[in-house]
Amino acid sequence: MAAILAKKLGMTQLFLEDGRVERVTVLEAGPCPVTAKRTADRDGYDAVQLAFGATKEKHLSKPELGHLKKAGVGPHRHLVEFRDVAVEAEVGQSVTVEAFEAGQKVKVAGTSKGKGFQGTVKRHGFGRGPVTHGSHNTRAPGSIGAAAYPARVFKGLRGPGRMGGERVTQPGLEIVRIDADENLLILRGSVPGPRNGLVEVRTDA
Structure with missing residues (x-):
């Protein structure tokens, strides 16, 4: 298993020899x-x-x-x-990037973008409530507990809270191209984190 540290430069598109367009992420690796x-x-x-x-x-x-x-x-x-x-x-x-080969599968780990404190619709994909007849719970989470028993909210309930800013590992990304002169790894798909964020790249074995 090979590994390297890299900086996420951003996303772009790449035209392959057969005319197909690949959506890729460019990493400055090593x-x-x-x-x-x-x-x-x-x-x-x-x-x-x-x-x-x-x-x-x-x-x-x-x-x-x-x-x-x-x-x-x-x-x-x-x-x-x-x-x-x-x-x-x-x-x-x-x-260096020469430890990898084009066509290899890798997994990339990084810290996801922080979204701050978010509600249930954005954070968990909840549906909204009714928006007519004077309804005031358009984006409210709804009822979260029971009655006299158990008289509490169960742990693990999906509610509002801080979103993002966590370690995320994205497996199964394919290396489309390697530029050893510029220390670049070009991967198919997106990787966690913002531009200029630190990521860890490992072969997906």
């Missing part, structure tokens, strides 16, 4: 230096830690700078561990 490797014998699990997003030293703490310096890597903004990932690169070397 290069991601390997900053640590975890082993079952020493750490209790197998994982590889990748860095992404070169930045200035003043934006990092001294422990973070020391960790990166020990790995022989410059200052990077993001550090993410990937479990059960086979990476040939050693600590200090980089993982």
